[in-house]
Amino acid sequence: MEQAASAPATAPVRVRLRPTMQSDIEFVLSLERDPDNLPFITPWERTQHEAAIRFPDFRHFIVEAGPDLEAAGFVILIGCRSQNQSLELKRMVVRSKGKGTGRAALRVVKKVSFDDLGAHRLWLDVKKRNERARALYAGEGFVVEGELRESVRVAGGFESMVVMSMLQAEFTQRRSQAMELRA
Numbered sequence: 727m728e729q730a731a732s733a734p735a736t737a738p739v740r741v742r743l744r745p746t747m748q749s750d751i752e753f754v755l756s757l758e759r760d761p762d763n764l765p766f767i768t769p770w771e772r773t774q775h776e777a778a779i780r781f782p783d784f785r786h787f788i789v790e791a792g793p794d795l796e797a798a799g800f801v802i803l804i805g806c807r808s809q810n811q812s813l814e815l816k817r818m819v820v821r822s823k824g825k826g827t828g829r830a831a832l833r834v835v836k837k838v839s840f841d842d843l844g845a846h847r848l849w850l851d852v853k854k855r856n857e858r859a860r861a862l863y864a865g866e867g868f869v870v871e872g873e874l875r876e877s878v879r880v881a882g883g884f885e886s887m888v889v890m891s892m893l894q895a896e897f898t899q900r901r902s903q904a905m906e907l908r909a
């Protein structure tokens with residue numbers, strides 16, 4: 727499944743999602759282990775990624791960006807076969823931060839989730855102290871549902887998670903206001 731998109735002027739990054747292949751796993755693992763990313767995610771074992779690229783309930787994508795569509799990050803969606811049509815954006819990591827790649831990728835994720843995978847609800851949890859990601863999700867229309875207080879054990883204590891979501895009706899409303907990629 728591939729989608730191509732050019733985000734609006736605020737984020738003029740060309741982004742495409744393509745299915746992750748076995749040969750991409752090393753790239754994915756290296757991004758997860760990058761000290762810039764480790765504070766914000768719980769890295770998976772290689773075998774977990776290998777399973778995720780095969781398991782029908784999961785979608786594991788490489789984010790390709792820029793004029794040459796180079797590998798720029800990855801995205802994992804879970805619950806693609808959920809009878810509740812509730813998909814989880816399990817993880818999104820981009821290599822080069824603060825250049826609009828994350829926003830452009832998130833717009834494609836929403837389009838894929840609602841248009842192609844039939845999501846009724848797209849949700850995620852994000853560390854409370856991950857202000858960059860929270861600002862991105864909020865700016866892209868995700869609504870805060872609540873907080874899982876001190877739910878994640880980390881070195882030296884516990885961290886809280888914020889649960890955020892977007893409903894299909896909200897996506898449709900945003901699209902009618904040209905805030906989402908066209909169908």
Ligand SMILES: CC(C)(COP(=O)(O)OP(=O)(O)OC[C@H]1O[C@@H](n2cnc3c(N)ncnc32)[C@H](O)[C@@H]1OP(=O)(O)O)[C@@H](O)C(=O)NCCC(=O)NCCS
Nearest residue numbers: 766818819820823824825826827828829857858859861862
């Ligand atoms: C979170 C992440 C995916 C965002 O992607 P990105 O390409 O860096 O973000 P963008 O450049 O598209 O910025 C999107 C918005 O995030 C916010 N943002 C960006 N950098 C920020 C910072 N340093 N502090 C606070 N907010 C920030 C802004 O609202 C920005 O929008 P704006 O530039 O229009 O104001 C990326 O930074 C990343 O991979 N982080 C590490 C892993 C992670 O935290 N993943 C998410 C949790 S699973």
